[in-house]
Amino acid sequence: MAKNLDVIEQTTNELTLAERQQKKPKRKKKKLKAVWMYTLLSIFLVVSIFPFYWMFIGATNDSSKMFTNPPTLLPGDQFMTNLTNLNESIGIFRVLFNSLFVSGLYVVIALAVCASAAYVLAKYNFKGKKFIFTAFLLSMMIPYQATLIPLFQMMSDFNLLNTYFAVIAPQLCFPFAIFLLRQNFLAFPTELMESARLDGASETRIFISIVIPSMRPALAAASIFLFMTQWNNFMWPLVVLNTNDMYTFPVALSSLMGLSYIDYGQVMMGVTLATVPIIAFFLTLQKQFISGMLGSALK
Amino acid sequence: MKKVTGLVSMLLVLSMFLAACGNSGSDGEAGDSNKVTAWAWNINVPVLEEAAKKFKEENPDFELEVVEMGTDDVYSKLTTGLQAGGKGLPDIVLVEDDRVQGYMNAFPDAFVNVSDKGFDEMKDSFPSYKTELLSKDGAMYGFPFDGGPTGVFYRTDIFEEAGVNAEDIKTWDDYIEAGKTIKEKTDTAMIGLDLNGDDGLYRMMLNEQGTFYFNEDKxxxxxxxxxxxxxxxxxxxxxxxxxxxxxxxxxxxxxxxEGDVATAPSGAWLYGSITQQGKDTSGNWGVIELPAFEEGGNRASNLGGSNYMIPSASGNADLAYDFMEFFSTDKDVQLSAMEGGLFPSLNTIYDNEAFTKEVEFFNNQPIWNLFATEMENIPAVNYTGDYAVAKDEAVKAQSEIANGKAIDEALKASEERLKNRIQ
Amino acid sequence: MNKAKTFPYFFAAPAILLFLAFTVYPIIASFVLSFQERVAGEYVFAGLKNYTRLWNDDIFWTAMQNTFIIFVVQVPIMIILAMVLANVLNNQLLKLKGFFRVSFFLPAVTSLVAYSILFSIMLQEEGIINTALSYIGITAIPWLSDPFWAKASIIIAMTWRWTGYNMVIFLAALQNIPEDLYEAASLDGANKFKQFFYITVPQLKPVILFAGILSTIGTLQLFDEPFNLTGGGPADSTMTLGLYIYQSGFEYFDFGYASAIAYAVVVMVGILSIIQFKIAGDE
Known part of the structure; x- marks a missing residue:
């Protein structure tokens, strides 16, 4: 709880600072409104991050502290013990590397695949365009549980089980990313493309040197979704990966969930570690992400 | 134009790279003939590895690769593999008692008949409820491993406070009376139940009476x-x-x-969870046999336990069999399982010191002895291939009863629905 | 042959090929499977049997009803909450915007393992949520063991997880509404509420539609929350279509039937999306 109090105190300080910049007559009303705003936001803040705080508490305490009543709400001293145990159970660095490698490669390739498709869907007229786009969108409606078995069968027929290719291939063409990027490409001024054409630039060149650079925000938005998808992907990697050294983070974490033996300290340490990279990724790209979403939603 | 083909070929090259960077071929089918792959969950892994080490003394070339995964994950992968016609499966897989017959029925011929390979000779070393569970048309399709002989785990401190002697509880009526006294004297609940989500207690009581969701005629x-x-x-x-x-x-x-409940009827494996999660409660525990329905009635029952099976798709079934036969019948291996918190069903080791010793956590009660004597009396029952659906219906009936429906009515409705669902 | 004609196909080719191989093929395969049943371990053609069985399956209809209730209650609550939050966060005077934004978005990136463990502990009858409620005089709520509250728990958990995500989408769109629209309105004497309903909401319509359709797909395939928190109980009161597909396939080994349910879901998502488009009144 101490942490949340800090946050509230901090926001109140900010509040007075903001207030000082206001002109006097409006001050009282504005101040009241600001109090309202911060109260509302603080409530949501506590609700949103409390489970994360608790996750961290779990990571620094012994497994037996997970279920005490009243609940343990202060960090303990088992941080290193849990970290060491977790590392012994699943090999943190290896699975972290695997996950970063798989997610990173996936984002790069999927972005290339989706962006080029989205671009032509937005900016060119060709036969079957509408059909292709609709088909992409419709495919989002199929529950994944239904396609799991045929996909698995296919991967095993091609002898691709236990490869990262099998992990990422099915989702390289990611309809949601195509949709999001297409909406952004629609906004790109066609005149710019025309004038480049008159200057003799090839279509590929227009795409790579003129369109792409101006689409950074949209690409950032798409990569956040792609990264999130792959980083948290569980069921499919579980099914196709067959050795512990190939495991990605969520699959490795799940291997801690035995029948009657669960070391919650380790599990919470694991989920804390698994959350960090994705927050970092979001923080890095969030500014562009916001404007990228902007492009997609309003068109 | 060139650049487009360039892009496409770049993608292709990347995909090739990806395909290459996975190490395929480690699934049993193509594997080298001395290597056996096993799927199992956490506490079982050290036991397998210990066994492999010993097996290697006689078979120096032998190699075992254990792929560790969560319990539910084993089933997700096993089901997917079997569904796809035996693809990507290991040579050995661990399956819980209540899942075994489901797999054997849904995927006939998907597991190796171990009777054909000579396992019938060892049959007497295991309780009959285990061997019958793994049998179909007179042949066995798996190796019995750990069991879940049941007992009532109870808090000695709470019982003492209430002045109740646990050893006096012989029947379920006694149990309820004891519960009332405890409630009155200490304001503590007798038992924790998930009436809407699980029916463990109901299943234990059925098994104790020699029946199950399905009767002897299935x-x-x-x-x-x-x-x-x-x-x-x-x-x-x-x-x-x-x-x-x-x-x-x-x-x-x-x-x-936390001491919010005074007892927990459960399988012997609960020992592991209590000792791990309740380190501070050491010395405050005891175990009695499950109460009977009438004085002098059967008190032996089972909840949980697991078995090893060999998928027929294994490219190395003979070696897998040899290893598993060794694993299942070697006393030292099974004793190491015991140390790891699994209760072996191999009955030739029950006279070992590990089973007769006093357990400090349980106030120096020789609890393993109690469980060991219970094993041979556990009635064999029919789980059948429709266990999962039946459990779903039983839990539903239990939930409806808890919410006020009459017992006869709720059970009848569930029975009808169940018959419909399995046709 | 002029380049302009072939170029689009080349550029779309990787996506289309991947789509055909890894999306279309499995969809067709599972569609075929939905007309098959398992007899002695082998799949054989069964005509419409799975679909007629579906039609007469009480659990399927219960799941459908639950999914519908959750959909009707959860999606509007979440969208309204997300819009309110986005509006507050869009205020120029507000400090620490980035901090709030990230904090609200966090639940969407949480790992499922943590999510399920934490929520199931918090929602116990003596859990932290009921403890907190007791301070404001509310008696303990049976979050997971009562049919009504179990649905409520699922809705709360989903709202916790996805509100921030939708908020970010709205926030982005809000920043694009021209300031002078509001200025003109306040000159005409429109108060904040009127401004919200007559300017903000219409301006946000396409985004609301977008978020609505994503949520529709998410809700109809709803699986994580019931699987982890309630297992579909008590007595099927939180059984959802997503969970029923999983159980039919992975627990009852009937993938033919599971596929049939999946296609029922597809049809419904399609219908609901069309309705949403119609209500929104544009393409």
């Missing part, structure tokens, strides 16, 4: 006398206010180690 038996009696116990506990509702595994364990 017919649906949710409305049997035994079933009604079991549901009545459930309901009396609830009506007398002796039940603390604990939803899910985590809450149940929590209630026990």
């Amino acid at each position: 017919e649906v038996a949710l409305t049997s006398e035994e079933s009604k009696k079991a549901m009545e116990v459930n309901q009396t506990l609830k009506e007398e206010g002796l039940v603390k509702e604990t939803v899910g595994w985590d809450a149940w364990i929590s209630a026990m180690v």
Whole structure:
């Protein structure tokens, strides 16, 4: 709880600072409104991050502290013990590397695949365009549980089980990313493309040197979704990966969930570690992400 | 144009790279003939590895690769592999008692007949309830491993405070009376139950009476006398206010180690969870046999336990069999399982010191002895291939009863639905 | 042959090929499977049997009803909450915007393992949520063991997880509404509420539609929350279509039937999306 109090105190300080910049007559009303705003936001803040705080508490305490009543709400001293145990159970660095490698490669390739498709869907007229786009969108409606078995069968027929290719291939063409990027490409001024054409630039060149650079925000938005998808992907990697050294983070974490033996300290340490990279990724790209979403939603 | 083809070929090259960077071929089919792959969950892994080390002394070329995964994950992968016609499966897989017959029925011929390979000779070393579970048309399709002989785990401190002697509890009526006294004297619930989510207690009581969701002829038996009696116990506990509702595994364990409930009828494997999650409660525990339905009646039952099976798709079934036969019958291997918190079903080791010793955590009670003597009396029952659906219906009936429906009515409705669902 | 004609196909080719191989093929395969049943371990053609069985399956209809209730209650609550939050966060005077934004978005990136463990502990009858409620005089709520509250728990958990995500989408769109629209309105004497309903909401319509359709797909395939928190109980009161597909396939080994349910879901998502488009009144 101490942490949340800090946050509230901090926001109140900010509040007075903001207030000082206001002109006097409006001050009282504005101040009241600001109090309202911060109260509302603080409530949501506590609700949103409390489970994360608790996750961290779990990571620094012994497994037996997970279920005490009243609940343990202060960090303990088992941080290193849990970290060491977790590392012994699943090999943190290896699975972290695997996950970063798989997610990173996936984002790069999927972005290339989706962006080029989205671009032509937005900016060119060709036969079957509408059909292709609709088909992409419709495919989002199929529950994944239904396609799991045929996909698995296919991967095993091609002898691709236990490869990262099998992990990422099915989702390289990611309809949601195509949709999001297409909406952004629609906004790109066609005149710019025309004038480049008159200057003799090839279509590929227009795409790579003129369109792409101006689409950074949209690409950032798409990569956040792609990264999130792959980083948290569980069921499919579980099914196709067959050795512990190939495991990605969520699959490795799940291997801690035995029948009657669960070391919650380790599990919470694991989920804390698994959350960090994705927050970092979001923080890095969030500014562009916001404007990228902007492009997609309003068109 | 060139650049487009360039882009496409770049993608292709990348995909090739990706394909290359996975190490394929480690799934049994193509594997080298000395290597066996196993799927198992956490506490079972060290036992397998220990066994492999010993097996290697006689077979120096032997190699075992254990792929560790969560319990539910084993089933997800096994089901997917079997569904795809035996693809990507290991040579050995660990399967719990209540899942075994489901797999054997849904995927006939998908597991190696171990009787053909000579395992029948070892049959006597295991309790009959285990060997029957793994049998179909007279042949066995797996190796019995650990068992879940049941008992009532109880908090000695709470019993003492209430002045109740646990050893006096012989029948379920006694159990309910004890619960009332405990409730009155200490304001503690007798038992934690997840009435809407799990029916463990009901299943234990059915098994104790020698029946199950299905009777000896594999017919649906949710409305049997035994079933009604079991549901009545459930309901009396609830009506007398002796039940603390604990939803899910985590809450149940929590209630026990926090002293919010006085007892927990369960399988022997609960030992591991209590000792791990309730380190501070050492010395405050005891175990008695499950109460009987009438004085002098059977008190042996089973909950949980697991077995090893060899998928027929294994490219190395003979070696896998040799290893598993060794694993299942070697005394030292099974004793190492015991140390790891698994209760072996191999009965030739029950005279070992590990089973007769006093357990400090349990106030120096020789609890393993109690479980070991129980093993041979556990009635064999029919789980059948429709266990999962039947359990779903039984839990539903239990939930409806807890919410006020009459027992007869709820069980009858569930039985009808179950018959419909399995046709 | 002029380049302009072939170029689009080349550029779309990787996506289309991947789509055909890894999306279309499995969809067709599972569609075929939905007309098959398992007899002695082998799949054989069964005509419409799975679909007629579906039609007469009480659990399927219960799941459908639950999914519908959750959909009707959860999606509007979440969208309204997300819009309110986005509006507050869009205020120029507000400090620490980035901090709030990230904090609200966090639940969407949480790992499922943590999510399920934490929520099931918090929602126990003596859990932290009921403890907190007791301070404001509310008696313990049976979150997971009562049919009504179990649905409520699922809705709360989903709202916790996805509100921030939708908020970010709205926030982005809000920043694009021209300031002078509001200025003109306040000159005409429109108060904040009127401004919200007559300017903000219409301006946000396409985004609301977008978020609505994503949520529709998410809700109809809803699986994580019931699987982890309630297992579909008590007595099927939180059984959802997503969970029923999983159980039919992975627990009852009937993938033919599971596929049939999946296609029922597809049809419904399609219908609901069309309705949403119609209500929104544009393409």
